[in-house]
Amino acid sequence: MVKISRERLLNLYRTMLTIRRFEERVVVDYHSGAIPGIVHSYIGQEAVATGLCANLRRDDRIVSNHRGHGHCIAKGADLNRMMAEIYGRKTGYCKGKGGSMHIADFAIGMLGANGIVAGGLPISAGAAMAAQLEGGDKVAVVFFGDGASNEGEFHEVLNLASIWKLPLVFACENNGYGVNTPVKVATGLDYVSKRAEGGYGIPGIAVDGNDVEAVYEATKKALAGVRAGKGPVFLEFMTYRWRGHYEQPGLTDLRPAEEIEAWKEKCPVVCFERKLLKDGSATKQIIDKINAQVNAQIQAAVDFALASPLPAPEDALEDVFSA
Amino acid sequence: MVKISRERLLNLYRTMLTIRRFEERVVVDYHSGAIPGIVHSYIGQEAVATGLCANLRRDDRIVSNHRGHGHCIAKGADLNRMMAEIYGRKTGYCKGKGGSMHIADFAIGMLGANGIVAGGLPISAGAAMAAQLEGGDKVAVVFFGDGASNEGEFHEVLNLASIWKLPLVFACENNGYGVNTPVKVATGLDYVSKRAEGGYGIPGIAVDGNDVEAVYEATKKALAGVRAGKGPVFLEFMTYRWRGHYEQPGLTDLRPAEEIEAWKEKCPVVCFERKLLKDGSATKQIIDKINAQVNAQIQAAVDFALASPLPAPEDALEDVFSA
Amino acid sequence: MRKITYDEAAAEALMEEFRRDPKTVHLSTDIPPDLRQEFGEDRIRQTPIAEASFVGAAIGLAGSGFRPVVNVRMATFGFVAMDQFVNQAAKITYMFGGQARFPIVYRMTVGASKSFAAQHSISPYSMYMNCPGLKIILPTTPYDIKGLLKTAVRDDNPVICFEHMALGGMLGEVPEEEYLLPFGQAAIRREGKDVTVVALAKMVYDALAVAEELAREGISAEVIDPRTLNPLDKKTVKESVMKTGRLVVVDEACLTASAAAEFTSFVVEDEGVFKCLKSAPRRVCGLDVPIPYSPPMESYALPDRERIKAAIREVMR
Amino acid sequence: MRKITYDEAAAEALMEEFRRDPKTVHLSTDIPPDLRQEFGEDRIRQTPIAEASFVGAAIGLAGSGFRPVVNVRMATFGFVAMDQFVNQAAKITYMFGGQARFPIVYRMTVGASKSFAAQHSISPYSMYMNCPGLKIILPTTPYDIKGLLKTAVRDDNPVICFEHMALGGMLGEVPEEEYLLPFGQAAIRREGKDVTVVALAKMVYDALAVAEELAREGISAEVIDPRTLNPLDKKTVKESVMKTGRLVVVDEACLTASAAAEFTSFVVEDEGVFKCLKSAPRRVCGLDVPIPYSPPMESYALPDRERIKAAIREVMR
Numbered sequence A, B: 001m002v003k004i005s006r007e008r009l010l011n012l013y014r015t016m017l018t019i020r021r022f023e024e025r026v027v028v029d030y031h032s033g034a035i036p037g038i039v040h041s042y043i044g045q046e047a048v049a050t051g052l053c054a055n056l057r058r059d060d061r062i063v064s065n066h067r068g069h070g071h072c073i074a075k076g077a078d079l080n081r082m083m084a085e086i087y088g089r090k091t092g093y094c095k096g097k098g099g100s101m102h103i104a105d106f107a108i109g110m111l112g113a114n115g116i117v118a119g120g121l122p123i124s125a126g127a128a129m130a131a132q133l134e135g136g137d138k139v140a141v142v143f144f145g146d147g148a149s150n151e152g153e154f155h156e157v158l159n160l161a162s163i164w165k166l167p168l169v170f171a172c173e174n175n176g177y178g179v180n181t182p183v184k185v186a187t188g189l190d191y192v193s194k195r196a197e198g199g200y201g202i203p204g205i206a207v208d209g210n211d212v213e214a215v216y217e218a219t220k221k222a223l224a225g226v227r228a229g230k231g232p233v234f235l236e237f238m239t240y241r242w243r244g245h246y247e248q249p250g251l252t253d254l255r256p257a258e259e260i261e262a263w264k265e266k267c268p269v270v271c272f273e274r275k276l277l278k279d280g281s282a283t284k285q286i287i288d289k290i291n292a293q294v295n296a297q298i299q300a301a302v303d304f305a306l307a308s309p310l311p312a313p314e315d316a317l318e319d320v321f322s323a
Numbered sequence C, D: 001m002r003k004i005t006y007d008e009a010a011a012e013a014l015m016e017e018f019r020r021d022p023k024t025v026h027l028s029t030d031i032p033p034d035l036r037q038e039f040g041e042d043r044i045r046q047t048p049i050a051e052a053s054f055v056g057a058a059i060g061l062a063g064s065g066f067r068p069v070v071n072v073r074m075a076t077f078g079f080v081a082m083d084q085f086v087n088q089a090a091k092i093t094y095m096f097g098g099q100a101r102f103p104i105v106y107r108m109t110v111g112a113s114k115s116f117a118a119q120h121s122i123s124p125y126s127m128y129m130n131c132p133g134l135k136i137i138l139p140t141t142p143y144d145i146k147g148l149l150k151t152a153v154r155d156d157n158p159v160i161c162f163e164h165m166a167l168g169g170m171l172g173e174v175p176e177e178e179y180l181l182p183f184g185q186a187a188i189r190r191e192g193k194d195v196t197v198v199a200l201a202k203m204v205y206d207a208l209a210v211a212e213e214l215a216r217e218g219i220s221a222e223v224i225d226p227r228t229l230n231p232l233d234k235k236t237v238k239e240s241v242m243k244t245g246r247l248v249v250v251d252e253a254c255l256t257a258s259a260a261a262e263f264t265s266f267v268v269e270d271e272g273v274f275k276c277l278k279s280a281p282r283r284v285c286g287l288d289v290p291i292p293y294s295p296p297m298e299s300y301a302l303p304d305r306e307r308i309k310a311a312i313r314e315v316m317r
C-alpha cells in the first residue's frame, strides 16, 4: 500500500470534518425549526463518502440516496447552495424545490440524492452506460444502504452492470440497519457484498467504513479495474449511523445503547485526527486551523441561507418541464 | 437412488404424453382459428412439470407462469375444463375470463398461471408462508423461466424465502432463452441457480430437465428438506422449448435450427418411452394402450369444449369482486 | 364519548379483527408493537424493504385462506409494487373466474403539507380508481377509519385504505362498543342548500371551515365526504347536487385525471342532475406540479381555504 | 402519396432521429433489427427482462447528456417499472430545480380486442396523466406517429408514447419529406355542427364510422382526436363544444377516473362552454372490469359503435 501524501491526508480530514460539522449544524437547525421537512443525518459515516470520492474526478458521476449530504460534500458541492436548499431558499441547488433528500449538482457529476430506497440504482446504471458510450475512463458510483439491497431494483442493476460490464461502483454503506431492522434480519447475511459475488460475478469487497484510509485505498484499487473497462465492483463499507433513522423528537430507535456507544468510540473523524497527530502528519496547530476554517465555512453557509430569499409561491409553477 | 416403481414410471409417461398431446392439439386448434388470444406451448419441457409434480400432494400449492398448461396437467387439473377455458367457454376453469395464460384450480392447489414475467413469485411466497403458518409439511412450488430471473421480484422473493425459511421450491425452467434472448446474454450465467446459492444461501441444483426420472429424483430429494422445515430450495431444470416463444404464424425465432433439432433428439417423451421398453418396464402394448387412452382424453376434452356454450356478453360484469 | 386519535382508532380496528380471526396476518417493514406482542412474529411479520414481494405475498396468503393486512406506509412506496397491485391483486379474482377469494387490506398514507418534497408527497388514488377490482377507502375521522378498516378486514376482496398523513394525530369520538361501517355510503358532514361541496381526505376539514365562514355571508354549503372511492356513493352526491344545483369538488391530488374529475363527470353525465345545474361545476385541486419542498411553494401547490371559498363564490354567481 | 403502416412510420421516425443525433440510444428486450444493424449493439441495447432497470437507466442516460428511446412494449409491463416512471422520471426535472434536462421517449402499447385477457389488455394513460412531469402522446395514424415521435425524441423531457395494439398494421399516407408535429394540437378528424365527439386512440376510427352513419340521419358530428394527452389541447375541444353544444367522449379505457373524465371535466368547468351545453355530456368507455378473455365478453367490455351511436343520439335528444 503506497503511502498517502500528507496533503491528501489533510484533505481527507478536512472533508470528513466538514461533513460532520455540516450535519451537526443541520441537526441543530432542524430541531430549532429553522429547517423544514425531513433530514437523515450522515453523522458516523463520513469516512465512506470522503475516502471514496477522493478518488473521483469532477467528470465522474455519482448517484446518492436519502442520506446524501455527505456524498454531496465529498463530491465537491458548494456548502452555501446545499445549506440554502435544505433551508428551502431560492438560492439553493434546486431553488428550494428538492430539499435535503433531493440535492443535486449535475455540473460536478452529482446526479442527485433519491428518496426512494434503491431508486437511484437504475439511474446510476444509465450514468455508467453513458460513461461507457462516451468512451474514456469515466466511472459512475452509486451510494445506497444495506436495506436497499432487498429491493428488486438492486438486483436488476447488479445484473445489468455485470452483463454490460458497466463502469459502475456499487458503494453499499452497511450501517447495520434499515430504520430499525438489522441487516441480518432483512437479508440473512452479514455481508451484502456476498450477493454481488455469488449471483453476478461482481467482485465484492468489504471494507472498514470508519477508516478513511482503508476506504480510500480500497476504492483506489477497485477503480483501477473499473476505469480499465473490467466492469463493475461492489464495495461494502461497514459503518454505523450515530443518530436515529431521521431527525424527529422522540423517534423510536431500537438499537442497543451500548452498540451505539461502541461505534462512537470508533468515530471516523476523531480516530483519524488522533492518527494524524500521532504519526506527525499534522500538528495541533494545523488541526485547529482546519477546524476553525471548517467552522467558519459552515457558519458562512448558514448565513448565506438565512440571507437568501424564500422562493415566491408562484415559483412552484416552474421547472415541471425543461423548456 | 431408490428404484421408481413400475406403476409410477408408467404414470410419469402417461402424464408427459398427456401434456404433449394436449399442447399439440392446442397448437393445431389455435392456428385453425378455433382458439383465440395467445398460447405459449410447453412442448419439449414436459418432463419438468411431470417429474416435479409427481412428488406433490393435492394440498401442496403451485404457482405457474405464462407457459402453464403442463403445470396444470401435472398437478392434476381437469383436461375438459382446461380445454374449455382455452376455447373461451363458460365451462372453463375461469368461465372463459382467463384463457390460456390464466388457468387456475385452487381446489387442487393450482394457484394460477401468470402473464407477468416473475409476477407469480411474490404470490408463491405468500402460498409458502400460508403453508408455514398452517403448520404441517405442506409446500409451495413456483414455476418460472430463466428470463424471469432478471426481474426484481425474483430477487425479492429469493430473499424473503431465505430469511423466513419458507417451504418454497423455486422451479426454474431454463430453456435457454427468454423469447429470443439467450440466458447467457441476459444473465451472464450458464446456471441461474448460482444466484440462489451465492446471494441467499439457498441450495441450487441444476437438473437434466428432459429426463423425467432425474427431475423426479431431484425434486424428491429436495422436498424432503423443504417439508422438514429446512427452508427453500432452488431447482433449475435445463430444458428447451421446441416451438416459437408463442404461437403466431411467421413469428421470428432467432434460435439456430441445428440447436432446435439437437434438442428434439432429446425428446423427453420419446427417450423415456424407449427406456421403458428397453428395460422392460413397459411393453409395446402398454405404450399403445396409454397412447390410445390419452388421445381419447384429449379428443374428449376438445369435444367438451366445443359442446360448451360461450359465455354471455353480460357475464363480463361478474366476478370483478367476490360477493 | 371518549376521544382517541385517528391512528389509535386504526390500531384498535386491527387489534379487534386480529383477535376475532386467527387467519389474519400482518406484513410491514415496521412492526406494530401491540400486534407483535399479542400475536407473535409469525403472524406479525417484519418484512425487508421489498414492497413488491410482500404486496404480492399477501395475494398468495389470501388465495390460501388467510386474511393479510399490509402496511405499505407511504403511497409513494407502493409504486415499487405497482405490478402486484394493478396486474395481480386487481385482476386475480376476475381472471380466475371468481373461483377464489382474496381478502387483503393494503394501508398507505397519502397527502402533502409537511415539506417532504415531490417523492414523499402524493395522493394517487385516482390511479387506483382506474383499476377495476380494487376497493378503495379514504377515511377522514377516527370513527370512520375504525369502522371502515374493520369492514375492510372482513371484506373478501383487496381493499386499499388511503390515510392522509396529516390526520394521524387527530382526535375524535370513538365508541367503546364494536361497530362496522359499510362501504359506499358517503357522509354528509354538513347540510346545506346552495352548493354541494364534495371534499376528499384532509380537504373535508378545510371545506367545513369555509362552509362555516360562508354561512355568515348567507351561503349555505353542503359538505359531502365520500368516505370510499370504490364503491362510489354516486346517489348521495347526485341527490345533493339536484338539491343545490351547484357543485365544487375539492381534492388535494393534482388536477388532471384526478378523483375530482370522476366526481365532476358522473354528476354532469346524469341528464336529471345536469338539468338542475345552475352554474358550471368547479374543481379545486392541487396544481399540476410535483409537490415542491419549500413551504411557500408547497402551500401554493395545494388547495387552500381561499381557493375553496373563491370557487364556491364563483359557482354562486 | 405513398402509404406505409403505423409501425413502419414509427420505425422511420426513429431511424431519422437516430441518424440525426448521435446521442440517441435505444433500450428494449427485443432488438429493432434495422437500428441495430446501422448503429450497433452499443447504442441499440438488448436488455434483460427487467423493466425497472432500463426504464430507470434511461433517466441516468438522459441526465448524462444522452437521448434514450425505450420500448417497454405492453403498457402492462410498465407497472413493474412504475417507481421509475412516477417517482423518478416525472419528478426529477422539478425536484432538482430544472438544473438538468431529461430527454427520454418511452413507448408502450395499449388497448384490448385481441383476447389477451386482463393482464395484457389495458389503456392506463389516465394514471400517467395524473403525474405532472410526463408528456404523453397518443398517435392514431401513421402520419401522426411519425411526426409526433420525431418531436418526442427532440423534446427535452420524458415523453410517453402510447400506441394502440390494433393500429400497428394500419396503412396511411406519410410523405417522403421530413416533418414534425407539435404537441398540444388536437386534430379535427371530421367537421360537424351538432355534437362534439372526442375519441381516443383506436376509438377515433369507430367514432368516424358512426359519424358517417349518423350523417345520413342528418346528425352532423365533429370528431376530435386529441393526439396528445399532456399537453392537452383544451382550446380546440372547448371551441368545438361551444359550436355544437354537445359532448361525447369515447375512450377504450375503463370508465372510472379515465381520461374521458378529464375531458368531460375541463369542458363543463368552463363557464362559457357550460352555458352553451344543450344536453348532458356522455362518456362512452370500457366497462369497469378487467378485460375478459373470451371474445363475446371482451367485445362487451369495450365500447363499440352501437354504444357510441346510442350516446350521440341521447345527447341529441
Ligand SMILES: Cc1ncc(C[n+]2csc(CCOP(=O)(O)OP(=O)(O)O)c2C)c(N)n1
Pocket (backbone or CB within 6 Å): A066, A067, A115, A116, A117, A144, A145, A146, A147, A148, A149, A175, A177, A178, A179, A245, C029, C049, C051, C077, C080
Ligand atoms: C421503496 C421505499 N420503501 C421504503 C422507504 C422508507 N425508507 C426510507 S429510508 C429507509 C431505510 C433504508 O435503509 P438503508 O438502505 O440501510 O439506508 P440507511 O437509512 O440505513 O442509510 C426506509 C425504509 C422508501 N423511502 N422507499
Ligand SMILES: Cc1ncc(C[n+]2csc(CCOP(=O)(O)OP(=O)(O)O)c2C)c(N)n1
Pocket (backbone or CB within 6 Å): B066, B067, B115, B116, B117, B144, B145, B146, B147, B148, B149, B173, B175, B177, B178, B179, B245, D029, D049, D051, D077, D080
Ligand atoms: C414484466 C413482463 N415483461 C415482459 C413480458 C413479455 N414476456 C412474456 S414471456 C417473456 C419471456 C420469458 O422468458 P422466460 O422467463 O425464460 O420463460 P419462457 O418463455 O422461456 O418459458 C416475455 C419477455 C411480460 N409478460 N412481463
Ligand SMILES: [Mg+2]
Pocket (backbone or CB within 6 Å): A145, A146, A147, A173, A174, A175, A176, A177, A178, A179
Ligand atoms: Mg442501513
Ligand SMILES: [Mg+2]
Pocket (backbone or CB within 6 Å): B145, B146, B147, B173, B174, B175, B176, B177, B178, B179
Ligand atoms: Mg426461457
